[in-house]
Amino acid sequence: MKKTLLGLTLSCVAGAALANDYDDRWMFSPSFIFNAPDSGKNLESDFGLGLGLGKFINENWSLDLELDNVNFDVEGGSGAVEQTGLGLMSRYHFNDGTSLRPFIGLGAGYLDHNGSGAARGVDSSDLMLNVSVGIRKAMTDRVGFITEVKYRLDTDDYTNNSNSYDDFQYSMGVSIALGDAQTSQAAAPIVEPAPQLDSDGDGVSDQADRCPNTPAGMAVDMYGCHDVDGDDDNDGVMNSVDKCPNSRAGAVVDADGCEVQVVIELQGVHFDVDKATLKPTSIAILDAAVKTMGDHGTLVVEVAGHTDSTASEAYNQNLSERRAKVVYNYLVDHGIAADRMTWKGYGELSPIATNDTAEGRAKNRRTELVIQD
Incomplete structure (x- = not known):
């Protein structure tokens, strides 16, 4: 759950930073x-x-x-x-x-x-x-x-x-x-979610607590309810309702105890056409990602590169790999341990929008951090 909030936080900051994704200087x-x-x-x-x-x-x-x-x-x-x-x-x-x-x-x-x-x-x-x-x-x-x-x-x-x-x-x-590019907003610090009240002291916030009057010291699941039959895979979901009882250690799971993929899209990390060179407006977004991963030292991610369907599939595969490697290298060069990251290019094979319009192709040309652990 904490990783999900983290992903949403970084995506929102990045999106707000580049609401004007064009140069409006005189x-x-x-x-x-x-x-x-x-x-x-x-x-x-x-x-x-x-x-x-x-x-x-x-x-x-x-x-x-x-x-x-x-x-x-x-x-x-x-x-x-x-x-x-x-x-x-x-x-x-x-x-x-x-x-x-x-x-x-x-x-x-x-x-x-x-x-x-x-x-x-x-x-x-x-x-x-x-x-x-x-x-x-x-x-x-x-x-x-x-x-x-x-x-x-x-x-x-x-x-x-x-x-x-x-x-x-x-x-x-x-x-x-005339003037400098407007990138200062993108460098704004990431604001962590405000602490939640926990009236019964069971470690689950009142907002998420389905059993708000649990006696002190009693073991509870991720919903604040007494764990009567244990949680063998330590995913926060008790055995009686866990549909995936052998979840990978540290994985993010849903209410059924099954692993879900958390993706942080680095909105605003753009490249010039046919190039794998970071544009100046991308630096502030990556610096925000460096800060977030530094604040959460156990986070392990895959840097994933994607392209639109322009050009051949083989060319797009190679281009996505080069772009993912550039972002990976930037994070490593700025202090993120290499053993916390991998990188991979997916070419044009995983679109999130249509490739029939300029707007859709722009969305498909993206770089993501896929949380592994």
């Missing part, structure tokens, strides 16, 4: 942009600069306020046109939970054109619409690389030749997270 994004204007503008393609400020609002969607600027030379002339764009872009990212995330984008804003030299008469602005595709790659906990192709519909007819223009932009840049 991102500053400078970029280098190659601008290819519509041929109807009579402007030469050129490079410009862009700046963005935004953040993820959930696991998949991000919003960014963006500013870009470029100076175009007039084709066959001595003038130039400065183009400045200011708009809001929304992007939907695929491959949640991985470091490489393709995305599609949609946005709108205003374009301003100001001429100089032979084009000094140009001074106008109007609405623009943007559609894009791109890739975001996380390089570190703070820095990522972004490349994007953007189609821009420019409705500013400053040349008096067309109702709109079809421009293209090809950009490369970085995103820089």
